[in-house]
Structures are given as structure tokens and as C-alpha cells.
Amino acid sequence: xxxxxxxxxxxxxxxxxxxxxxxxxxxxxxxxxxxxxxxxxxxxxxxxxxxxxxxxxxxxxxxxxxxxxxxxxxxxxxxxxxxxxxxxxxxxxxxxxxxxxxxxxxxxxxxxxxxxxxxxxxxxxxxxxxxxxxxxxxxxxxxxxxxxxxxxxxxxxxxxxxxxxxxxxxxxxxxxxxxxxxxxxxxxxxxxxxxxxxxxxxxxxxxxxxxxxxxxxxxxxxxxxxxxxxxxxxxxxxxxxxxxxxxxxxx
Numbered sequence: 316x317x318x319x320x321x322x323x324x325x326x327x328x329x330x331x332x333x334x335x336x337x338x339x340x341x342x343x344x345x346x347x348x349x350x351x352x353x354x355x356x357x358x359x360x361x362x363x364x365x366x367x368x369x370x371x372x373x374x375x376x377x378x379x380x381x382x383x384x385x386x387x388x389x390x391x392x393x394x395x396x397x398x399x400x401x402x403x404x405x406x407x408x409x410x411x412x413x414x415x416x417x418x419x420x421x422x423x424x425x426x427x428x429x430x431x432x433x434x435x436x437x438x439x440x441x442x443x444x445x446x447x448x449x450x451x452x453x454x455x456x457x458x459x460x461x462x463x464x465x466x467x468x469x470x471x472x473x474x475x476x477x478x479x480x481x482x483x484x485x486x487x488x489x490x491x492x493x494x495x496x497x498x499x500x501x502x503x504x505x506x507x508x509x510x511x512x513x514x515x516x517x518x519x520x521x522x523x524x525x526x527x528x529x530x531x532x533x534x535x536x537x538x539x540x541x542x543x544x545x546x547x548x549x550x551x552x553x554x555x556x557x558x559x560x561x562x563x564x565x566x
Contacts, residue, residue, distance in 0.1 A: 331563070373450075
């Protein structure tokens with residue numbers, strides 16, 4: 316999505332809000348007529364409003380992802396090339412902090428948004444287009460990002476096309492946006508592991524490496540002691556069976 320497409324997306328949001336206003340106006344102003352159940356018409360109006368809101372949420376999410384990715388690119392260009400790993404980390408933390416402040420979210424949530432926005436704008440064009448059109452939800456888009464994270468470009472494109480391109484050879488039965496997110500994740504993961512079984516091992520190694528706690532000493536350490544860090548392995552991180560604690564039985 317370029318700047319021209321972003322403007323079109325913003326204009327589409329305005330049109331959708333106008334459609335929502337019409338739905339709400341018709342539902343609130345309906346007084347009933349012969350052969351029509353007024354209460355049923357009002358209930359249908361609420362459901363129509365929810366459907367419009369769902370599409371609005373998806374379109375807004377697509378625009379948010381584009382804006383986040385655009386800011387990250389612009390901030391990197393302004394900062395210039397990093398001269399050291401520490402400088403690079405500092406630049407990344409600054410970008411995350413600015414996005415977190417703009418959205419009033421935690422830095423962890425902002426970092427996740429930036430990573431997802433980067434994937435959508437650089438490697439998953441069909442997903443971003445479907446999100447922009449409102450045919451899939453933000454949850455569906457995040458699932459697509461998760462399920463393609465360890466795949467190469469051709470593999471990610473094939474998985475994306477299988478669920479979002481109706482003209483591809485042997486497409487998925489049913490459009491992705493018509494599935495609830497949990498069902499879509501299951502189908503996407505099943506397809507990925509069937510066509511790219513090596514990703515199972517990569518995901519296992521990454522999960523095992525991430526299954527830990529890290530912390531550093533703070534000002535509460537002894538005066539003059541150097542800062543140190545420790546790593547704690549969580550229960551269940553090993554490959555073998557874990558010992559179970561003995562339970563005392565009441566006599």
C-alpha cells in the first residue's frame with residue numbers, strides 16, 4: 316500500500332461510516348408498517364450495524380499497520396545507519412516508544428504491531444489487501460503473520476495465496492474471512508506443516524530458546540558489585556519428563 320492507496324483507504328473508511336450512519340438512522344427511525352415486525356426490523360438493523368463495524372475495524376487495522384510501517388521506515392532514514400549494535404538497539408527502542416506513546420499502548424504491544432506491520436507491508440500483500448477491503452479481520456491477518464514467520468518468501472506467498480487467492484491452483488475451500496480465527500489458524504497450520512514440515516523443527520527450536528526468564532540486578536545489589544544477569548529455565552523446558560512433586564495423603 317503506497318500513499319495513494321492509504322488515501323483511498325481513508326476515503327473508504329469515510330464511506331463506511333456514512334453507510335453505518337444510514338443503517339443506524341433507518342433502524343432508529345423505523346416506525347413499523349403493515350406486514351412487518353418492527354422489533355425484528357430493529358434487531359436486523361443492529362446486526363447490520365455490527366457487520367459494518369467489523370469491516371470498519373479491519374480497514375482501520377490495515378491503515379494503522381501501514382502508518383506504523385511507514386513511520387518505522389521514515390524514522391530509520393532520519394536516524395541514519397547505526398554505527399554499533401547498541402546504537403541500532405537504541406534506535407529500535409526509540410521507534411517503539413514513539414509508537415507506544417502515539418497509540419497509548421505498552422511498548423511490548425507497540426513492538427508487536429511494528430513487527431506485524433512490517434510483515435504485512437513487505438511479505439504479505441494479499442493479506443494486507445484483504446484487510447484493507449474488510450474481507451478478513453485483524454485477527455486473521457495476525458494469524459497469517461504467525462503462520463508464515465518461519466517460511467521463506469515463496470512458501471509464505473504460497474500459503475497466503477492458498478487461502479486468499481481464489482484463482483490459485485487448488486485453493487482452500489471457503490474464504491479465510493468466513494472462518495472463525497481459531498478454525499482459520501488450524502487450517503493454516505495444517506497446510507503449512509503438510510507442505511513445509513521443516514518449519515515444525517524451526518518453531519520447536521525457537522520456542523525452546525524463548526522458554527526462559529531473564530533479569531538483571533538493579534540498584535538493590537551490593538554497593539560496588541558489577542551488574543550481572545541470570546537465566547532461569549522454566550519447568551517443562553527440557554525434553555525429558557519432569558519430576559512430579561510428592562503429594563501427602565490425608566490419613
